[in-house]
Amino acid sequence: MLSACAVAIRAGARRSVRRLPGKTRAIPATASLRRSQRQFSSSASRPTDLSTRGMIVQTLSSVSSKREVQQYLSLFTSVSSQRFAVIKVGGAILTDYLDELVSSLAFLYTVGLYPIIVHGAGPQLNSLLEMHGVEPKFEEGIRVTDVKTLRIALDLFMEENMKLVNALEEKGVHAQPFTTNIFRAEYLNKEKWGFVGKVTGVRKEAIETAINNGYMPILTSLAETDSGQILNVNADVAAAELARALEPLKVVYLSEKGGLFDAAGQKISAINLDEEYEHLMSQDWVKYGTRLKIKEIKELLDTLPRATSVAIIHPGELQKELFTDSGAGTLIRRGSKLQYATSLSDFKDLDALKQVLIRDRDGPNADAIVNKYIDFLKENEFKAYYDEKMNALAIVLPAKDGRQATLATLTITKSGWLTNIADNIFTALKKEHPQLVWTVKEDDENLGWFFDKADGSLTNDGSVMFYYGVENPQEVVKLMKDFTQNGRAMLGNSNLESRLHGAAKTSSSPASKQSRGFSTLARRPILSTPVMGAIKGRTYVTQTNPNPPIGKRNATTFQPARVALIGARGYTGQELIRLLDAHPNMDLRHVSSRELAGKKLEGYTKREVIYESLSPDDVRDMEKRGDIDCWVMALPNGVCKPFVEAVYEGRKGSDHKSVIVDLSADYRFDNSWTYGLPELVQRNNIAEATQIANPGCYATAAQLGIAPLVEHLGGMPHIFGVSGYSGAGTKPSPKNDVENLTNNIIPYSLTGHIHEREVGSQLGAEVAFIPHVAVWFRGIHHTISIPLNKTMTSRDIRQIYQDRYAGEKLVKVVGEAPLVKNISGKHGVEIGGFEVDKSGKRVVVCATIDNLLKGAATQCLQNMNLALGYSEYEGIPVM
Known part of the structure; x- marks a missing residue:
């Protein structure tokens, strides 16, 4: 099995080799991967903008391990190309x-995978x-299609189809347009809906031939009657009927939202219909579009092989969804009962159970x-959870x-991971066991998968104890003390421990890298917290450090962090109060x-x-008594020094350090202060800091907008910034006078603005900054x-930004220049534009930020979370 990197490299090296047309057939993994090394066309080969190096970077930023890429490529290439997705x-x-979609499809094409695309055009129509x-x-809910509407729709579908095909061709992907003649249909109800079709059949031969000759099929959702009349068909319906005809491994619905969401607004990671459908449909929050979507997907999957799954994902997350255990959107499958x-007598075959238990172990004493473990289970209570083929087994x-x-x-087993039985089992565990260690x-x-299932964790000399459902602070303390003192025996398994003599193993053995087990623990305690963004799983759970550094928070009572806000009258203070009110x-x-x-x-x-x-004296005394865990100074420039020095004074002779x-x-x-811009400053530095300088709003957006290109700078970047008048504060001035600003824009500090120096000092590059204020209330554009030191394309630059900010929850890289009205009230930064001039050596990048949130209060909360031992994004609605 080739690694993803090897596939990409070899693919880039043999792009000009042609393949002769052949019949549709199932292609083994090696043959399919070899096919990814060739470019299929009767025309001359052409270079692709998506370089081999760029693809590898893209892969590594989207996928958590090479092992996952290999196993999923093996899965996808084990079937005929027409049945991939x-x-x-x-x-x-x-x-x-469009750019995110095309990049994702180009990646799939390069590793030898040929999805079949069915597109709509509803908003454009x-x-x-x-x-x-x-x-x-x-x-x-169905569009009434009269003659005029159909005529406009036909032209539009042709245009949109060719737009996608041409964009793919520019990436080096051979794509074949199919605007008609794929779906057979009859009128749904001519009197009621006009020229709207009900699909009665799929002509899949043309699709199979295109893929067999190395072309990615791009289909519209238009259908034809037997007499040749064109009919409009809903794209979701067309995709479902195509899936029924081809029986692919994956059916993917690309969505701006990136998945389905539960009552709390959290993305639903995975749904196993056999286990969860009835329960899910009984929930009050499952209604309207969500209810209909789940119902339709179940009806579709009931007609397809059990191995087929449906994914609802964002177009930029396609690789992650397809090539990682963690996934990206909402994965829906029938699952396994x-x-x-x-008791041991409940197992049909005890020898089979032993073989399952031994597959995680190596060494001469594995049997x-x-x-001994079987003997232990004979004498003690337990409950086992497993699927029919025992690809997964849990014993509690x-x-x-x-x-x-x-x-x-x-x-x-590997098959157990690929068919999502692991998540299925954990869902059952959480239903039956409110607490688990x-x-x-x-x-x-x-x-990373285990971190996602846990509420907290503790590392102890090479092993990690996980737990969920343990909410009582005293219970958490006891659990951790027992763990650090007694190792595995603290789990209540001293009898098991003595029987196995510490020999049970935890992780996958060298001989069996696709399965997991458990082992005893050594004794040296090391407190640890998962780093946000590094742990990626199917179900996102906010990770809270249950035991942050001593002195930053009371580590024995686990009380909430006590916060004092000095200067709360301004807009930023009010936003921070609102965020703290929602912080758990x-x-x-x-x-x-x-x-x-x-x-x-x-x-x-x-x-x-x-x-x-x-007063400063009050602050000093409160710090000395240890009353406050975090001081937030929300004061004008040049005012907070006495209060900061009071905190310093209060620390003297005290064990407390806020x-x-x-x-x-x-x-x-x-x-001596830590600069608190987590996306550009090492998060460990912020987590260890006791004094953090929160960046300015203009400066945050400017740095994020320039940082990925610092090594490519060919001169001084010039930043034209415009802020809403909330950035001028609450104190009356011409800069926040609405009447003065109406039909107007006011430049100020044309040279030497403090943010100019701030941006330059942090990036290590001189910049020019010209700030302005306009009549809207909040938001900065x-x-x-940016001059460049070499010729670059817009696509190259955008890829650099996407790679740099992959996994950053509060930075969104978009195609077009972002708009202030779209960022107002949101907690992140949007970066886009990326237009390069004719010389190829100057690019214009645009960035927007809400000056009161990510430009101030939200960023403050990020820094507080990190420094106080919480998840960086806890209490922050991510983008």
């Missing part, structure tokens, strides 16, 4: 995410109809270890003597404002807080002109 592309995707004075009509055992020892239930065994080797190749692990205790002293703080619901007028986050510019150039 059907991908439905909505019209909005073609308009807003609505716009065109409006331009032609035709009002769109819908009956029961689980079986259960509470003896398993036999119940809660006993005040100890949590223990996951003593979890072994998964288990251990895994620290170097387990699938460690922060408690705002004090808010200081001289003007508002004595009044009740509005907008904070956790407790009643009265504005105070805290965190300070300063929102002003006072300490941004002080090397930067237009940045």
Whole structure:
């Protein structure tokens, strides 16, 4: 089996080799991979903009391990090319995410995979109809298609189809357009809906021939009657009928949202219909479009082989969904019905059980270890969860003597991972065991999956203890103390421990890298927290460090972090108060404002807080007593120094050491302070800091907009920035006077603005910054002109930005220049434009940011989370 990198390299080396047309046939993995090394066309070979190096970078940024790429490529190439995947592309995707879509498809093409694309054009059709004075009509959610509408739709579908085909050809992908003659249909109801079709058949021979000759098929959702009349068909319906005809391994629906979402607004990672469908459909929040989508997908999967799955994902996440265990969007499959055992007699074949247990173990004493484990199970309570073929097996020892239930065994084969039985089992475990503890080797190749299933973890000399459902602080403390003192025996398995003499193994053995098991632990404790963005799994769970560094938070009582806000009258202070109110692990205790002293703080619901007028002496005494875990200085420039020095004074002779986050510019150039821009500064540095300088709003957007190209700079970048008037503060001035700003734009500090120096010092490159203020309230737009030291294309540059910010939840790389109105009220930064001039040595990049959120309050909370031991994004609605 070739690695992904090897496939890409060899593919790039043999692009000119042609393949002769042949019959449709199942292609073994090696043959299919060899085919990825060739370019199929009767025309001369052409270079592709997606270089081999770029592909490797793209792969590594999207995939968590080479092992996953290899196993999924092996899976996909084990069937005929026509049965790889059907991908439905909505019209909005073609308009807003064309580049992401084309890059993803080009990647698949290069590794020898040929998805079949079916696209719609609904949003574009609505716009065109409006331009032609035709009002769109819908009956029961189906577009009424009269003669004029059909004529406009035909032209539009041709145009959109060729747009996608041409974009793919520019990437070196041979694509074949199919605008008609694939779907056979009859009228759905001519009197009611006009020229709308119901698919009655699929002419798949043309598709198979195209793929066999090395072309990616691009289909519209238009159909024909037997008499040749063109009919309009819903693209979702067309994709489903195509899937029924071809029986692919994957059916993919590309979505701007990137998946289905639950009642709390969290993306649903995976749905196993056999286990979860009835329960899911009984939930109050499953209604309207979500309910219909799940129902339609179930009806589709019921007609397809059990191995087929449906994925609802964002176009930019296609590789991650296809080539990782963790996935990216919502994965829906029929799943496998689980079986259960509470005694050894429940297993049909005890020898088969032993073989399952031994597959995770190596060494001469493996048989003896398993036999002892079987003897232990004969005498003790347990519950086993497994599928019919035992591709996955979990054994849980119940809660006993005040100890949590223990996951003593979890072994998964390669097939078990690929068919998602692991998630299926864990869903069952969470239903039956409100608390669960288990251990895994620290170097387990699938460690990220375990982090996703846990609420907390502790590393102990090469092994990791995970737990979920343990919410009582005293229980958490006891669990961790027992773990560090007693190792595996603390899990309530001392009898098992003595029987196995510490010989049970945890992670996959060298001989069996596709399965997982468990082992005993050594004794040296090391506290650890998963790094956000590095752990990627099917179900995103906010990771909270259950035991942050001593002195930053009370590590024995696990009380919420106590926060004091000095200067809360301004817009930023109010936004931060709102974020803290929604944060599950922060408690705002004090808010200081001289003007508002004595009044009740509005907008904070956790407790009643009265504005105070805290003096530096008050701050010193509170710090000395250890009353506050984090001080946030939300004061104007040049004002907070006495309060910071008061915190320093209070630390003297005290074991307590709080965190300070300063929102002003006072300490941004002080090397003893940590600069708090997590996307560009090492997060470990912020996590270890006790004094953090929060970046400026203009400066944050500018740095993120320039940083990926610093090594390619050919001169000084020029930043034209425009802010809404909230950036000028609440104190009346011409810069926040709406009447003065109406029909106007005001430049200020044309040279030497403090953010100019801030950006330059952080990037290590001189920049020119010209700030302006305009009449909107919030939001900043930067237009940045960047000279380059070499000729580059727009596509090259955009790829650099996508690679640099892959996994950053608060940075979104888009195609077009982003708009201020789209970033207002959001917590991240959007970067786009990437237009290169004729010389190829100057690019214009645009960036937008909400100056009150990511430009101030949200970034402050990121820094607080990191420094106080929480997940970086806890309490922050990510983009």
